[in-house]
Amino acid sequence: MEGGNEKSPNKVEKEAYHVLHKLPPGDSPYVRAKHMQLVEKDPDAAIVLFWKAINAGDRVDSALKDMAVVMKQQDRAEEAIEAIKLEEQIELLKQKLRRIYKGETFNGKPTKTARSHGRKFHVTIKQETSKILGNLGWAYMQQTNYIAAEVVYRKAQFIDPDANKACNLGLCLIKQARYHEAWSVLEEVLQGKLFGSDDQKSRNRAEELLQELKPWESTNLTPPLRETSPEDAFVHGLDQLMSNWTTPSRSKRLPIFEEIYPYRDQLAC
Structure with missing residues (x-):
């Protein structure tokens, strides 16, 4: 039949299948x-x-x-x-x-005044931004x-x-089976190269994580290939996303964000 609008039998069958089972079309994580x-x-x-759909922005x-709904059916309402x-929390x-x-x-200033237990102190833009990114990283970890x-x-x-975030970064790398990279990150904590490295809690945690890496110490394990997903639009393009939050001309954006931009190429590696 002419006209080119006739659907193929396979396409009709797929559409009927989705309608029958009340499924959305496509093959995304959500579907x-x-x-x-x-x-x-x-x-x-x-x-x-x-969870994959949520992490992928699908x-x-x-x-x-x-x-x-599924969790409640499994008595996992909490x-x-x-x-x-x-x-x-992630969106916030x-x-x-x-x-x-x-x-x-x-x-537009590099610092702000904060108050804790009745005392005033100054918080720098670097400290505040790093703190928020650290909290965001922890939230992502809870989502695995x-x-x-x-x-x-x-x-961040x-x-x-700082030493605490270095330990969290090391754990992220361990979870991805990138053991040698994790080892390098955690060694910086024990070598006292980071702020907070003298904190015994951070040192103990770094030592515990390094113990998990002992079986891989003498191997030349090739890191696994990373999966890509639409979430990369935020993850690997964090700088690019920041550049879209406001127009570059006559904005109040702070110098710290300008300093971050050269790091974009390293993130893409």
Whole structure:
């Protein structure tokens, strides 16, 4: 038949399948999660895939709601609530970064005055930005999104390095089976090269993580290839995202963000 609008039998069959099982079209993590939920009836696999969809930015709101439904059916209601709170926390931290970048928090100044226990003290833009990035990295770790956490921690360490975040970065690398890189990061803590390296808690944690690496000490393990996902738009392109938060002309953005830009090429490696 002429006209070119006739659908192929395979396409018609696929569309009928999705309609029958009330599945959205496509083959994204969210669609696969719905398939596990509605067709395979495998809630554990569905939850894993819903997390992948959330981490990939694939229909995040729907993925959160559907995952919460599955978790409640599995008597994991508290976990469902925590998952929603965690995603909200991540978005809140990103908003704080946007505000700092636009100069809305520090009013374009390099420091601000804070108060704790009735005492005033100065917080630098580097300290505040690194702190927020560290919190964001920890939130990603709770989602087991170690690739995202790694890049955010590297960003935080580039701005204002400290021993605690170095330990978290080391853990992210261990979770990705990148043992030699983790070893180098953790050794910096024990060698006293970072702020807070003299803190016994950080040193103990670094030593514990290094003990986990002992079996790999003499091997030449090739790091596994990283998976890519739409989440890379934020993770590996953190600097690029920052540059889109405000226009470059006559903005209040702070010098620290200009200093970060050269690090972009290292993140892409």
